[in-house]
Amino acid sequence: KQEVTQIPAALSVPEGENLVLNCSFTDSAIYNLQWFRQDPGKGLTSLLLIQSSQREQTSGRLNASLDKSSGRSTLYIAASQPGDSATYLCAVLTGGGNKLTFGTGTQLKVEL
Amino acid sequence: EAEVAQSPRYKITEKSQAVAFWCDPISGHATLYWYRQILGQGPELLVQFQDESVVDDSQLPKDRFSAERLKGVDSTLKIQPAELGDSAMYLCASSLSRFYEQYFGPGTRLTVT
Numbered sequence: 001k002q003e004v005t006q007i008p009a010a011l012s013v014p015e016g017e018n019l020v021l022n023c024s025f026t027d028s029a030i031y032n033l034q035w036f037r038q039d040p041g042k043g044l045t046s047l048l049l050i051q052s053s054q055r056e057q058t059s060g061r062l063n064a065s066l067d068k069s070s071g072r073s074t075l076y077i078a079a080s081q082p083g084d085s086a087t088y089l090c091a092v093l094t095g096g097g098n099k100l101t102f103g104t105g106t107q108l109k110v111e112l
Numbered sequence: 113e114a115e116v117a118q119s120p121r122y123k124i125t126e127k128s129q130a131v132a133f134w135c136d137p138i139s140g141h142a143t144l145y146w147y148r149q150i151l152g153q154g155p156e157l158l159v160q161f162q163d164e165s166v167v168d169d170s171q172l173p174k175d176r177f178s179a180e181r182l183k184g185v186d187s188t189l190k191i192q193p194a195e196l197g198d199s200a201m202y203l204c205a206s207s208l209s210r211f212y213e214q215y216f217g218p219g220t221r222l223t224v225t
Contacts, residue, residue, distance in 0.1 A: 004154070031211055043118075043203055044155070044216040089154055093211065098168045100145075100214060102154025 002027045002094050006103035013080055014111055021075040021106045023090035028068050031093040035064050035075050038087045038105070047088075048075070080110045114138040116217035118204050124223045130192040133220045137186070137206030143167075144181055145214065146189050147203040155203055161187065162210065194224045 003026045013019055023033070032051050036044040048057045048064040050073070056065040063076040073090055087105040094101065117136040125131050137144050142163050147155035158177065160168040163184040172179065176195070181187040191198055201221050205214040 034213065036216075041201075041221065043116075043218040044205075046213055046215060049213045091154070096210075098160060098210065099157060102156070104152070104154050 002092060002099070002101040004090060004092060004101050004103035006088075006090060006106050008106060009104070010107040010109075012109045012111060015080060015082060017080050017110075019077050019080055019108075021077070021088050021090075021108070023073040023075070023103055025071045025073075025092045025101075027092075027094060028071050029094060030068065033064075033066055033073050033093070034091050034100070035062075035073075036089045036091065038089060040087075044089065077108075080108075082110050082112055085109050116204055116206050116215055118202075118217035118220055120220055121218060122221045122223075124225065125194050127196055127224050128193040130190065131194050131222065132191075133189045133202050133204075133222075135187045135189070135204030135217060137204070138215055140208070141206035141215075142184075142209050143207045143212075144187050145205040145207075146179055146187070147205065149201040149203055149219075151200075155201075158189070167210075191222075194222075196224050198222060199224045 005024045007022045034049045035047045050057045050066045061078040066073045087107045089105045091100045091102040144161045146158045149155040158172045159179045161181045179189045201219045203219045204217045207214045
């Protein structure tokens with residue numbers, strides 16, 4: 001059974017700091033990995049999707065890397081802003097493309 | 113920009129009552145998912161449709177939950193009877209097909225009293 005772990009569970013940083021969120025998964029037989037953002041009481045917004053054959057993806061100030069063999073992914077946020085405050089979830093697609101397994105998320109607070 | 117629509121956004125119901133949630137996926141998306149998210153946890157898949165067919169409902173409590181996607185477009189998730197432990201956010205997502213990026217709706221926050 002695929003298990004996804006995210007560390008840290010919560011993070012508070014001052015505005016402007018660069019930061020890294022970590023995601024690990026137990027079964028390396030994945031099709032892709034997605035990073036999502038979730039604001040309180042809202043749905044999920046897809047940030048980045050990395051195919052299993054890719055090593056990284058970039059979108060604006062976000063960069064996600066994938067090391068499938070070691071079961072790890074990182075989300076790098078450059079020059080953090082208060083608007084980046086949210087919960088960040090990673091999820092891996094396994095099981096013949098049928099199952100997206102989520103981590104429990106990292107709750108990020110960027111302070112002025 | 114196309115979005116996944118869900119209604120209602122909030123629902124309060126008493127235990128033993130029936131509730132229903134509706135989802136309209138992004139046009140052209142063949143795969144539709146229903147997830148349940150308990151506060152502080154990641155979403156967990158309840159049921160997955162490919163067009164009008166159920167692909168995976170292994171985590172759906174079938175004694176009280178049912179889901180349908182009759183014409184392969186919009187979908188309804190029903191709970192009958194609701195229990196206190198069903199209080200959660202119910203999220204709908206869609207994708208072009210199984211291996212593609214999933215897009216989520218705003219969710220329905222269910223509170224069972």
